Amino acid sequence: MKSFFILFLLIFVLASLAQLLLPWWVVGPLCLGLAAWRGGSARAAFGAGLLGVALGWWLPAAWLNLNGAGLLASRVATLLPLGGNSWLLVLVSGLLAGLVGGLAALAGAWGRRASTPGIHQVH
Template identity: 65%
Template sequence: MRLFILILVLSFLTQLFLPWWTIAPLCFGLAAGLGGSGGRAFGAGFMGIGLGWLLTAGWLNLRSAGLLSHRVAQLLPLGGNSWVLVLVTAVLGGLVGGVAALAGCWARQAVSPKLRAVS
């Protein structure tokens, strides 16, 4: 739970000033330092980034009345549905965060296997 909240808050603050891909090193580093098992690290990364991106994309979609997201959804095979684009955005961001957190957990376990967190 602590890893999830840290990823959610720090990724939101980081993305205010830095590019989107900074979520990967952030999740990697946090999971390497705090992550428990691989499954918990993946879940925290997926949910932290996914929820953050879902809320941000949903808010931006509502604020713009869905004009830009509708046009982007027309370019993709989403039938022009802007809310499906918001959901796809959240899932893709969640996958990036989850895989980065899983890699961080595995890297910690590879370097010092005795430091595996007790779950």
């Protein structure tokens, strides 16, 4: 559990900072690298990548939804279509990016295990 939290926090903070300057897909290599470095179970890595990246989208999107972008978000949510629900759009936005983060982190965790045969960490 502890390794999940550390990885999750690292991903959340570093992915958020990185996206201020770099394109959104930087979350991919970042999660891959962090998960490979930290190790841990596959499930924990996937969860940390998914939630860490998603939270890095949910928080600013939610804040912007309340501060100036709400009207546009509900229009986009009509277009997509998500029934015009801007909060649903916040949720979906984060999950999409989170999925990329989660898969990349999963690849990192599995990759670490593959490169160090014989070590089986079980949590």
